Amino acid sequence: xxxxxxxxxxxxxxxxxxxxxxxxxxxxxxxxxxxxxxxxxxxxxxxxxxxxxxxxxxxxxxxxxxxxxxxxxxxxxxxxxxxxxxxxxxxxxxxxxxxxxxxxxxxxxxxxxxxxxxxxxxxxxxxxxxxxxxxxxxxxxxxxxx
Amino acid sequence: xxxxxxxxxxxxxxxxxxxxxxxxxxxxxxxxxxxxxxxxxxxxxxxxxxxxxxxxxxxxxxxxxxxxxxxxxxxxxxxxxxxxxxxxxxxxxxxxxxxxxxxxxxxxxxxxxxxxxxx
Numbered sequence: 459x460x461x462x463x464x465x466x467x468x469x470x471x472x473x474x475x476x477x478x479x480x481x482x483x484x485x486x487x488x489x490x491x492x493x494x495x496x497x498x499x500x501x502x503x504x505x506x507x508x509x510x511x512x513x514x515x516x517x518x519x520x521x522x523x524x525x526x527x528x529x530x531x532x533x534x535x536x537x538x539x540x541x542x543x544x545x546x547x548x549x550x551x552x553x554x555x556x557x558x559x560x561x562x563x564x565x566x567x568x569x570x571x572x573x574x575x576x577x578x579x580x581x582x583x584x585x586x587x588x589x590x591x592x593x594x595x596x597x598x599x600x601x602x603x604x
Numbered sequence: 605x606x607x608x609x610x611x612x613x614x615x616x617x618x619x620x621x622x623x624x625x626x627x628x629x630x631x632x633x634x635x636x637x638x639x640x641x642x643x644x645x646x647x648x649x650x651x652x653x654x655x656x657x658x659x660x661x662x663x664x665x666x667x668x669x670x671x672x673x674x675x676x677x678x679x680x681x682x683x684x685x686x687x688x689x690x691x692x693x694x695x696x697x698x699x700x701x702x703x704x705x706x707x708x709x710x711x712x713x714x715x716x717x718x719x720x721x722x723x
Contacts, residue, residue: 570667
């Protein structure tokens with residue numbers, strides 16, 4: 459989030475409440491709809507937002523009051539959407555999450571949120587502290603003529 | 605669960621429990637917990653459960669819901685029962701494929717397909 463684009467980001471503080479989360483996610487989805495993103499893109503971005511916010515509240519904010527907000531910032535353009543999600547927890551090391559697709563981990567209860575985010579997003583990178591996620595979703599139905 | 609609206613439509617035909625989700629979005633952890641509890645009760649009520657979960661109304665489903673489905677599958681297997689998933693939207697099927705849970709669950713196109721496979 460650098461340069462002049464930083465001013466255009468929509469910024470939202472979200473508490474751990476189903477309605478608040480849904481309202482924030484709906485805001486991002488509405489921004490994509492204004493750019494006429496296809497249904498598959500809306501599905502992917504909505505899913506990744508829920509997964510990222512769920513991880514932030516369930517793991518990042520474990521032990522913190524439910525009123526502790528997670529910060530969401532996003533900017534939708536015709537060909538991509540950039541999303542930042544930052545929690546106030548101590549952070550984690552994404553490399554420490556076991557691969558849930560391995561046969562021995564297939565029945566594990568967790569780890570799939572991160573997998574889905576990595577599958578759908580063109581960019582999914584955590585800050586060095588591990589409490590902030592930067593995601594970029596690229597619209598798949600637009601091709602560049604070079 | 606008295607006082608709580610069911611999140612499932614349930615009917616039993618020829619000993620097979622057919623479950624349809626009411627919600628279009630299975631994303632909220634509170635709802636997922638309720639759904640898991642309701643289906644666990646259905647499993648407990650059957651000596652050898654044969655259960656079909658139809659996703660015909662479902663448009664979105666999170667990894668937390670997948671975790672609950674794994675728990676349900678384990679409960680059914682613990683009673684030597686059988687579980688089928690049906691009517692899964694292609695976008696949701698992709699979530700099963702990405703997570704490789706399409707290898708763990710028996711997924712069939714429709715409820716009649718599921719019934720035939722349990723007969």
